[in-house]
Amino acid sequence: MKCSIPKGTxxxxxxxxxxxxxxxxxxxxxxxxFAFEPIETPSLENLSTLMGKYGEEGDKLxxxxxxxxDFMKDVDFNQDYHKVAPQICERGLRxxxxxxxxxxxxxxxxxxxxxxxxxxxQPVWRADRPxxxxxxxxxxxxxxxxxxxxxxxELELVQxxxxxxxxxxxxxxxxxxxxxxxxxxxxxxxxxDKLVDITVAIDKLDxxxxxxxxxxLRERGLEEQQIAALDPIFNLSGTATEKLAQLxxxxxxxxxxxxGVEEMQTLFSLIEAxxxxxxxxxxxxxxxxxxxxxxxxxxxxxxxxxxxxxxxGGRYDxxxxxxxxxxxSGVGISFGADRIYDVLTELDAxxxxxxxxxxxxxxxxGDQEQAYCLQLANExxxxxxxxxxxxxxxxxxKQMEFASKKGVPYVLFVGETEVANHTVTVKEMASGQQNTxxxxxxxxxxx
Amino acid sequence: MKCSIPKGTxxxxxxxxxxxxxxxxxxxxxxxxFAFEPIETPSLENLSTLMGKYGEEGDKLxxxxxxxxDFMKDVDFNQDYHKVAPQICERGLRxxxxxxxxxxxxxxxxxxxxxxxxxxxQPVWRADRPxxxxxxxxxxxxxxxxxxxxxxxELELVQxxxxxxxxxxxxxxxxxxxxxxxxxxxxxxxxxDKLVDITVAIDKLDxxxxxxxxxxLRERGLEEQQIAALDPIFNLSGTATEKLAQLxxxxxxxxxxxxGVEEMQTLFSLIEAxxxxxxxxxxxxxxxxxxxxxxxxxxxxxxxxxxxxxxxGGRYDxxxxxxxxxxxSGVGISFGADRIYDVLTELDAxxxxxxxxxxxxxxxxGDQEQAYCLQLANExxxxxxxxxxxxxxxxxxKQMEFASKKGVPYVLFVGETEVANHTVTVKEMASGQQNTxxxxxxxxxxx
Numbered sequence: 001m002k003c004s005i006p007k008g009t010x011x012x013x014x015x016x017x018x019x020x021x022x023x024x025x026x027x028x029x030x031x032x033x034f035a036f037e038p039i040e041t042p043s044l045e046n047l048s049t050l051m052g053k054y055g056e057e058g059d060k061l062x063x064x065x066x067x068x069x070d071f072m073k074d075v076d077f078n079q080d081y082h083k084v085a086p087q088i089c090e091r092g093l094r095x096x097x098x099x100x101x102x103x104x105x106x107x108x109x110x111x112x113x114x115x116x117x118x119x120x121x122q123p124v125w126r127a128d129r130p131x132x133x134x135x136x137x138x139x140x141x142x143x144x145x146x147x148x149x150x151x152x153x154e155l156e157l158v159q160x161x162x163x164x165x166x167x168x169x170x171x172x173x174x175x176x177x178x179x180x181x182x183x184x185x186x187x188x189x190x191x192x193d194k195l196v197d198i199t200v201a202i203d204k205l206d207x208x209x210x211x212x213x214x215x216x217l218r219e220r221g222l223e224e225q226q227i228a229a230l231d232p233i234f235n236l237s238g239t240a241t242e243k244l245a246q247l248x249x250x251x252x253x254x255x256x257x258x259x260g261v262e263e264m265q266t267l268f269s270l271i272e273a274x275x276x277x278x279x280x281x282x283x284x285x286x287x288x289x290x291x292x293x294x295x296x297x298x299x300x301x302x303x304x305x306x307x308x309x310x311x312x313g314g315r316y317d318x319x320x321x322x323x324x325x326x327x328x329s330g331v332g333i334s335f336g337a338d339r340i341y342d343v344l345t346e347l348d349a350x351x352x353x354x355x356x357x358x359x360x361x362x363x364x365x366g367d368q369e370q371a372y373c374l375q376l377a378n379e380x381x382x383x384x385x386x387x388x389x390x391x392x393x394x395x396x397x398k399q400m401e402f403a404s405k406k407g408v409p410y411v412l413f414v415g416e417t418e419v420a421n422h423t424v425t426v427k428e429m430a431s432g433q434q435n436t437x438x439x440x441x442x443x444x445x446x447x
Numbered sequence: 448m449k450c451s452i453p454k455g456t457x458x459x460x461x462x463x464x465x466x467x468x469x470x471x472x473x474x475x476x477x478x479x480x481f482a483f484e485p486i487e488t489p490s491l492e493n494l495s496t497l498m499g500k501y502g503e504e505g506d507k508l509x510x511x512x513x514x515x516x517d518f519m520k521d522v523d524f525n526q527d528y529h530k531v532a533p534q535i536c537e538r539g540l541r542x543x544x545x546x547x548x549x550x551x552x553x554x555x556x557x558x559x560x561x562x563x564x565x566x567x568x569q570p571v572w573r574a575d576r577p578x579x580x581x582x583x584x585x586x587x588x589x590x591x592x593x594x595x596x597x598x599x600x601e602l603e604l605v606q607x608x609x610x611x612x613x614x615x616x617x618x619x620x621x622x623x624x625x626x627x628x629x630x631x632x633x634x635x636x637x638x639x640d641k642l643v644d645i646t647v648a649i650d651k652l653d654x655x656x657x658x659x660x661x662x663x664l665r666e667r668g669l670e671e672q673q674i675a676a677l678d679p680i681f682n683l684s685g686t687a688t689e690k691l692a693q694l695x696x697x698x699x700x701x702x703x704x705x706x707g708v709e710e711m712q713t714l715f716s717l718i719e720a721x722x723x724x725x726x727x728x729x730x731x732x733x734x735x736x737x738x739x740x741x742x743x744x745x746x747x748x749x750x751x752x753x754x755x756x757x758x759x760g761g762r763y764d765x766x767x768x769x770x771x772x773x774x775x776s777g778v779g780i781s782f783g784a785d786r787i788y789d790v791l792t793e794l795d796a797x798x799x800x801x802x803x804x805x806x807x808x809x810x811x812x813g814d815q816e817q818a819y820c821l822q823l824a825n826e827x828x829x830x831x832x833x834x835x836x837x838x839x840x841x842x843x844x845k846q847m848e849f850a851s852k853k854g855v856p857y858v859l860f861v862g863e864t865e866v867a868n869h870t871v872t873v874k875e876m877a878s879g880q881q882n883t884x885x886x887x888x889x890x891x892x893x894x
Contacts, residue, residue, distance in 0.1 A: 003496070003554040003770050006538050009489030011551055013558060014565070017485040033828035035805035035835040038464040042456030042584055043490065043540075043570065044510075049450070063491075066511040066536055068574040070528050077524040081517050089513055091453050093490075104458055107450040111460060113852045115838060118461070123490065127515040137489055150838035159825070273818050274825060323450050358482035371720050378606070378721060381480035388482040391562060391597035405560045 008128070008136030018354040020139075023168065023340050024121055027141050030164045031119040034156055036143050039118045041100040043125075047092045053099045053322065061126045063136075064089035093125035097142045097334075098319070105146065106323040114147030133338065144332030146319070151263060153331050154296045154315065155270040161300055161311055161333065162276035168340065169349045171303040172310070174276075175283035178264050179293045179314070181247065182284075184257020188250065189229035191222055198222070198230075199287035206285070210234065233284055240268050240282035247284075263295060279303075292316045298333060302343045310339045356386075357406040360446055362414065363399050364390040369414045376414065376424060376442065383443045404429065410446055455575070455583030465801040467586075470615065470787050471568055474588050477611045478566040481603055483590050486565045488547040490572075494539045500546045500769065508573045510583075511536035540572035544589045544781075545766070552593065553770040561594030580785065591779030593766070598710060600778050601743045601762065602717040608747055608758055608780065609723035615787065616796045618750040619757070621723075622730035625711050626740045626761070628694065631704020632731075635697065636676035638669055645669070645677075646734035653732070657681065680731055687715050687729035694731075710742060726750075739763045745780060749790045757786045803833075804853040807893055809861065810846050811837040816861045823861065823871060823889065830890045851876065857893055 005011060012020065031038075044065060051059055064085055071088045094100055097120045105112065121141045128134055143160065145153045158174055165172045182202075186195040197220035201213050208216075217227050232250060236243045244261050251257035264282065271280055288297045295315030302310055313333030320328045344350050360380060362373050373389055380387040388408070390399045403411050413425040424442050427434045437445060452458060459467065478485075491512060498506055511532055518535045541547055544567045552559065568588045575581055590607065592600045605621055612619045629649075633642040644667035648660050655663075664674050679697060683690045691708050698704035711729065718727055735744045742762030749757055760780030767775045791797050807827060809820050820836055827834040835855070837846045850858050860872040871889050874881045884892060 003550050004493060005489050005496075005550075005554075006491045006493055009491055011489065011555065012485075012487040013555065014484035014486060017487060021485065029831060030828075032833050033831050035833045037461035037804050038459075038468065039461060040459040040464060042452050042458065043572070044453045044456055044584065046451060046453055049452075060515075063515075064513040065540070066513055066532060068507075068510075072524065072528045072531060077519065081519045084519060085513060093512070103450050103452075107452075108458065108460065113849060117835075125490070137491065145838075148838040152836065152838045155821075156836075159828075163829070270821075274821055357484050374602075374717075374721055381477075381606075382610070384476060384480050386479050386482045388564075389599065389603075391592075391595040391599045402560060 006136070008130030008134075010135060010137070014357060015355055019341060019344070019350050020337065022350065022354055023337050023344070024139070024141065026167050027164055027335050027337075028119070028121065030160050030167070031143050033163075034117070034143075034160055036117040036119040036145075039101075039104060039120055040122060041094065041097075041104055041120070043094055043123070044091045045094055045100060045103070047086060047090060049103055050092050050095055050099060051086070054095055058095060061128055062095055063093040063125045063127055065091045065093065094122070095126060096124050097122060097140045098144075098332075099322075101142070101144060102319045103323055105328065106320050106325045109325065115145060116147055117143070117145040119143040133342065135338065139337050141335040141337055142332060143334075144330050146328055146330030149329045151266050151270060151296075154267050155274065157298065157313065157331065157333050158267075158271055158276060158280070159274060161298070162278045164311075164335065165300070165302075166277055168344065170310075170340070170343055170347065171278070172300050173279040173281050173303065175281050175286045175299045175301065176264070176267070177283055177286040177297050178260040178295055179297060180256050180260030180263065180295060182260075182287060184251050184254045184260055185230070185233055187254050187256065189222075189226040191226050194220065194222060194226075196291060202285050203287035236284060240280075241265070243282055243284070244268070260295075267296060288312060288314060292319060294318070296331065302347075305343050305346045307339055307343050307346070309336070310343060311335045353409075355407045356409055358386045358388045358408050360385060360387045360410045360412055361399070361403045361406070361408045362387065362389040362412045363396065364393045365413075365415060366393040368416070369419055372419045373414050376412065376439065379439075379443055380446065383447060385443065385446045412442070453583070455577030455581075457582060457584070461804060462802055466788060466791070466797050467784065469797065469801055470784050470791070471586070471588065473614050474611055474782050474784075475566070475568065477607050477614070478590050480610075481564070481590075481607055483564040483566040483592075486548075486551060486567055487569060488541065488544075488551055488567070490541055490570070491538045492541055492547060492550070494533060494537060496550055497539050497542055497546060498533070501542055505542065508575055509542055510540040510572045510574055512538045512540065514538075541569070542573060543571050544569060544587045545591075545779075546769075548589070548591060549766045550770055552775065553767050553772045556772065562592060563594055564590070564592045566590040580789065582785065586784050588782040588784055589779060590781075591777050593775055593777030596776045598713050598717060598743075601714050602721065604745065604760065604778065604780050605714075605718055605723060605727070606721060608745070609725045611758075611782065612747070612749075613724050615791065617757075617787070617790055617794065618725070619747050620726040620728050620750065622728050622733045622746045622748065623711070623714070624730055624733040624744050625707040625742055626744060627703050627707025627710065627742060628731065629707075629734060631698050631701045631707055632677070632680055634701050634703065636669075636673045638673050641667065641669060641673075643738060649732050650734035683731060687727075688712070690729055690731070691715070707742075714743060735759060735761060739766060741765070743778065749794075752790050752793045754786055754790050754793070756783070757790060758782045800856075802854045803856060805833045805835045805855050807832060807834045807857045807859055808846070808850045808853070808855045809834065809836040809859045810843065811840045812860075812862060813840040815863070816866055819866045820861050823859065823886065826886075826890055827893065830894060832890065832893045859889070 075087045123137050123139050125137050182199055186192050186198050201216040205213050214227050236246050244265050248261050293314040294317040297314035299309045300311035315331040317329045319330055377387050377389045409429055411427045422439045423436050425436045522534045570584050570586050572584050629646055633639050633645050648663040652660050661674050683693050691712050695708050733746055740761040741764040744761035746756045747758035762778040764776045766777055824834050824836045856876050858874045869886045870883050872883045
């Protein structure tokens with residue numbers, strides 16, 4: 001029997017888990033420090049909850065789960081498979097954490113005190129074509145604050161981004177824009193109905209360049225004069241404050257645009273006051289794909305690597321509307337754990353101790369010293385020092401090889417002398433140095 | 448649109464998450480202290496990996512995932528639905544962590560150093576009929592050590608169980624038996640082919656009593672004299688050591704039975720040497736349902752509650768054999784997080800601080816003190832003190848109500864005076880006590 005796993009899915013070995021958990025734990029600690037509370041939703045949702053929420057393409061990428069029992073009963077299979085699927089599958093796998101969160105808020109509105117901050121670290125599934133860096137099962141790390149329109153929320157998200165990447169040792173730029181400014185621009189050039197087309201095209205500026213963006217805008221039905229009218233936007237210059245001032249005069253009487261500018265002015269002055277370490281940039285070409293954003297939008301890029309956005313998010317004013325609960329404003333971010341993993345790998349910035357399977361290995365010399373070794377292991381483990389006692393009195397060479405293969409930094413020897421003197425001989429594997437210390441000091445030494 | 452989730456699945460609110468994470472973290476910390484390494488396997492496995500591994504009943508309970516694209520192509524739907532299902536579903540959801548672990552070991556044998564200890568905390572899915580305490584999606588917390596036949600491994604599992612439940616504050620009894628002893632008994636009464644029937648029936652002794660067990664053995668085809676021959680087993684008395692001695696003479700020349708007794712004698716003397724706090728019991732009526740166990744078997748019951756087994760496991764000699772890698776002995780345990788949750792709820796033994804959404808709420812009095820408050824929040828958060836700064840300058844009453852609804856233990860006030868004196872006024876919600884302290888001391892006070 002051949003062993004394999006489905007295309008686009010992954011096994012994680014201990015070293016990969018240690019590195020992934022380092023990322024998740026760092027993010028989680030920051031979420032907690034900012035008083036976000038964890039929730040979890042089921043992996044399986046009713047298909048009716050998921051369908052129609054991610055566009056036509058998204059519906060196709062939903063994993064559908066076959067009904068239990070006689071799923072074929074009363075189903076006419078002489079139809080197109082698109083028609084048959086929802087009849088034989090009532091449930092599907094979670095596609096993202098946003099729609100389940102919206103469903104959660106509406107369903108549990110009576111148990112929630114607003115404003116509500118939740119974080120959620122769970123896998124999602126998409127039947128995408130697998131390719132480098134794109135998987136069919138992957139984790140999302142989302143934090144959202146809902147029920148408060150205050151821009152202090154946006155500020156705190158920026159601070160969280162700053163703290164996460166500072167702790168991970170990744171230099172980043174946070175790009176910020178505002179959907180109201182984009183809407184203002186669409187108004188300005190006389191194409192308010194083309195907002196989505198404009199943002200989709202502008203979003204690609206980094207990847208395809210200005211000429212191609214113009215070509216795409218043409219394809220999407222914008223007229224030459226409308227495209228030309230965008231030039232002042234591309235040509236804004238100076239600091240964020242200066243750009244915002246130029247925009248303010250461009251917008252003149254455009255209420256939506258002016259509101260966006262005002263929001264950005266407030267946010268940038270709040271950010272200035274808290275002095276984040278990361279680089280902050282007003283990027284008017286930032287659009288972000290998703291259409292539910294209505295205010296600030298964020299995207300984070302790591303310096304010195306050519307890997308796409310590693311975190312993103314924004315303000316949405318009507319997320320729960322799809323489930324019948326209107327007017328709940330929220331703002332959130334999502335960290336891309338897989339890409340952060342790639343960045344840390346490329347920068348070679350994972351802490352080395354993540355490669356250690358255990359902190360200490362006690363060599364097993366046989367029954368004579370066994371009771372003493374068990375007591376030693378016990379003391380270390382109760383103090384949360386990850387400890388192995390080799391399970392057999394194997395040859396010394398074999399046990400030492402095991403220690404080095406496993407990346408164990410300390411090997412402990414207990415022979416007749418150590419037992420008699422109530423000591424332990426500690427070998428530091430990196431330096432090869434060996435010291436005999438009193439039993440009572442081993443825990444402090446290895447902690 | 449009505450919001451709901453599939454039958455047998457659950458949303459977890461923050462308070463439930465905090466309690467669940469308390470259980471998971473306690474277990475994880477003990478796993479780590481004993482140098483178990485984390486792995487993860489995909490939620491989706493090829494159905495060929497899962498089918499036939501859990502018996503006929505298990506196959507029915509597998510959640511199957513519909514193939515993407517035109518799943519109907521070339522499929523004859525004029526067949527029984529059992530035949531159709533595997534043709535339209537290549538993948539299924541993980542049913543337990545054991546089979547995927549066996550698959551993982553075989554698939555990654557070249558990347559693993561043996562003996563190998565792994566732990567795995569992941570959800571599993573079963574299309575069981577939902578009922579109280581039984582869900583269609585639930586977490587398993589497994590630790591297994593493979594590649595070593597040493598009974599030191601069994602000892603360490605007992606120590607881990609002891610440490611986990613001591614830290615959770617749950618008094619438990621660990622029941623231990625050995626499948627070789629059960630096999631020896633089946634031999635002894637002349638029914639070696641009925642081992643499974645005997646263990647299944649004996650396993651129910653606690654629930655249905657001796658008379659009903661005898662009746663079931665009769666139904667399962669055992670003869671009266673064979674059933675009567677079991678009596679000496681039910682009548683063993685004394686300490687574990689005494690029972691094992693009686694068994695030893697009963698077994699006389701039965702090699703399997705004697706081997707089982709010897710293993711138990713070694714294990715019990717090892718356990719005695721390390722003096723666990725929990726109660727340890729040799730229970731010859733313990734059988735455990737699963738058939739792959741070949742040596743020691745464990746089951747853990749909490750005192751003072753009538754909730755079934757909260758942890759179980761045992762030694763298996765051929766787990767990876769199903770995937771073509773024979774002779775890998777292993778031993779493992781699985782903690783039942785949902786039942787442990789129920790035990791802690793019934794004993795009212797969750798730490799109270801799990802109900803706190805945040806440790807501190809900074810009251811928002813408006814723009815005047817904003818910069819100072821942001822700095823205060825910053826200091827607290829960097830020190831990992833979970834902190835909220837109310838996002839709007841709402842009425843004092845509203846903010847205080849929010850703090851008490853959220854279970855926040857400390858409310859911080861910053862007014863004109865505090866800013867001028869570089870202080871913060873700290874109110875302890877439980878006592879109502881209020882103190883004004885220097886800014887620099889707030890972190891230490893709340894940490």
